[in-house]
Amino acid sequence: MALVVQKYGGSSLATPDKIKALAERIVSRYDKGDRLVIVVSAMGNTTNQLEAKANALSKDPDPREVDMLISIGERESISLVAIAINSIRPGLAISFTGSQIGLITDNNHRNARILEIKGDRLVDALGKGKIPIIAGFQGVSTDKQITTLGRGGSDTTAVAVTAAIKADSCEIYSDVVGVYSADPKNCDAPVLIKELDYETMLTISSLGAKVLKDAAVEYAHRLGVKITTGLTWTGETGTTVCKESSLDKNKFISLVLNDKLSYKQTKDGLTLPSDLSRVRFCQLSDSCGLIVLNSLPDNNSLHCSSLALVGSGLRSEGVKLNDMKNIICGNSRIVAADISDIKFEIYTDTAISRDVFNKIHHIFFG
Structure with missing residues (x-):
């Protein structure tokens, strides 16, 4: 019992x-x-x-x-x-x-x-x-x-x-059974992720995924509590979040879209709203990995979206990353990109974000 x-x-x-x-x-x-x-x-x-x-x-x-x-x-x-x-x-x-x-x-x-x-x-x-x-x-x-x-x-x-x-x-x-490779509202063929470790789930949550809040994931990590998500109406379970995941360590996990950002290009560099504390790399510097791909005229602003690819396989998928690079470099409405060990995030004009999102999802998840 x-x-x-x-x-x-x-x-x-x-x-x-x-x-x-x-x-x-x-x-x-x-x-x-x-x-x-x-x-x-x-x-x-x-x-x-x-x-x-x-x-x-x-x-x-x-x-x-x-x-x-x-x-x-x-x-x-x-x-x-x-x-x-x-x-x-x-x-x-x-x-x-x-x-x-x-x-x-x-x-x-x-x-x-x-x-x-x-x-x-x-x-x-x-x-x-x-x-x-x-x-x-x-x-x-x-x-x-x-x-x-x-x-x-x-x-x-x-x-x-x-x-x-x-x-x-x-x-x-x-009302969502678990964590998917992409939000079902933004993607035609999302893949359910059955298991995640705390660190990866925390990254996904902090980027705006709504299944689990980042504060709860942090608390679960600290206390060693395993979390299982489920669908209210059927009781079906979806994703388990725990200390160590059995997933392939070289596998991409999720693509997260956040379409509620504002981008502003000034003579001092790229800025984002100060209340978005999770975007710590928003100021231009040599150490943060942020690259401005296409600058706007001084003091112009743009409503933009962030698309973040999360997973520990970022450095092992050269062909797929090249395909993603071709999408990025071939589009003048993608304004910046940020790269870290577990995340590849780009900023794009919201008007084209869904199209770019689905193209990138197809590359990595089919």
């Missing part, structure tokens, strides 16, 4: 009908013999809606008060999921906020760091045969203030709970 932590995102809880269907699947899994702990996000777009209300009242709302406000979303979810489960099997589920399970954080509102999870009430509930339903994304600070963990915080909660109660597995469910 395995002890399993499952996390469900907002799309899985967007409507009462979806919550009812989810409750049925949870009870079915419980009846097969597994002990379950469920972590949930806010329903649908609730967090964004709550933040919008705060921003409508103030240009700079107090972070403490915003945390109090947006933590409502997960509290709504845990109650509704518990109610739905108990309508099927009375008394089976019990809901807990982050503070109720002893999820202690630092005092950094809006982006708090987990310090510990006491978990006594979780262990007690499990001992009574119940299914704890936990509010993800939130905790309580050492100053006894409600805090939130930042975007993707429910994933981080699930990982931390898994480690705290020494669960056998951590399953994170969403």
Whole structure:
């Protein structure tokens, strides 16, 4: 009988009908013999809606008060999921906020760091045969203030709970079964990746892939928690993220498209928005590997996309890299490229990014 932590995102809880269907699947899994702990996000777009209300009242709302406000979303979810489960099997589920399970954080509102999870009430509930339903994304600070963990915080909660109660597995469910060679929304023939190591998954997440948030992957790496992704509606599992992957070390893993960047060419070089901290190589220098391929006139700007090829086989596929180079050098609307040991990233005019994306995907993944 395995002890399993499952996390469900907002799309899985967007409507009462979806919550009812989810409750049925949870009870079915419980009846097969597994002990379950469920972590949930806010329903649908609730967090964004709550933040919008705060921003409508103030240009700079107090972070403490915003945390109090947006933590409502997960509290709504845990109650509704518990109610739905108990309508099927009375008394089976019990809901807990982050503070109720002893999820202690630092005092950094809006982006708090987990310090510990006491978990006594979780262990007690499990001992009574119940299914704890936990509010993800939130905790309580050492100053006894409600805090939130930042975007993707429910994933981080699930990982931390898994480690705290020494669960056998951590399953994170969403409307995408796993990590693909490319986002299915951008590619006609994406390939599902069955297994990834932490470092590669972290690179993919930091570039904008949405299946797992980079903060949760970092936490899993530090705690040694294996994560398995899955599709909410079927229970099908997709990608396992663990310490060491059995994949060929000389294999390309994924192609990631981010079409929400802005490029600006000035007399001082290439610049990107300062809030995109993950793009650390945006300033021109000899050491970062960034190459400006096509400069715009001074002070011109361009809405651009980044396309990042991720994998440890970058230096061993000369023929494929030459094919990619031909695409890059033959297109005047590709403006820059960055190369590292695990990543080859280019910047291109968003107007042609999907075409370039699919050509490169075909080269490396067929």
